[in-house]
Amino acid sequence: VAESIGWPIGSPFQLEMGFANLALGVLGIVAVSRRDGFREATVIAVAIIGLGATIVHIMDIIQTGNLAPGNTLQNISNLLKPTLLIGFLVASRRAEAKPDSEVRTPEFDQWRGPLGGAAGFATACIATAFGLGFWFGQPGLITLFGILLSFVILIIILLRSPSHRVRWS
Template sequence: MAISSPFQLEVAFANLSLAFLGILCWKFRDEFWIATVISLSVFYLGATYGHIMDIILKGNHAPGNAGGPLYLDIILPILLIFLLVYHRKGVFRREDDGCVSVD
């Protein structure tokens, strides 16, 4: 599938940068997760705003605007923030043997 506009190319690179952030979380851990979750949340919630405004102002109920992408743009940041808070509260703790246990 060819990229048909400069805007699509910019969004593709934005998505690629977010993918790199996610991969780097495995290496850097701790505070890096916070920056990654904030970055993803701002991007997806901004996309949510764009979808909703497109629905309100233009009546665009196309599946690519009002369907799955909209739901994903809402659910993913909420899920990531929840998991980050859950993790930061110390629910998951590293044991000496490298295993992860849940209290």
């Protein structure tokens, strides 16, 4: 990853960022089933790390002219993740606030459970493929493979779930 950013290889920042991203992933998995402010805290953490990383990369671009793909393209993801999460969180809160909302019903929980697990698995698969892509020097190709693999596994998980089976009658 450091090499793709144009930074020296072997810096401890890589391990630190690995643990920071692992923490965000764990928070995301836990947040799926929580409605007590935990989701908001998780989104705030993702937003701060994403915005902070983008600021660091932009400062590096301005100071050194470093336009390496890992120093430029990564900023799209750094800003897109919190933007999407904030949008999803707002939509979720609006849905929960409606008087006729089915969000807190057992039927909804039965429907949502497999989706949360499948989405967590898909996210982990894509993130792992992204990291491996940089490791092998083929981030686009290997990430695309991770996306396709996670999509297939997501479909399999949902088709095997009783609450998501397609009924043809």
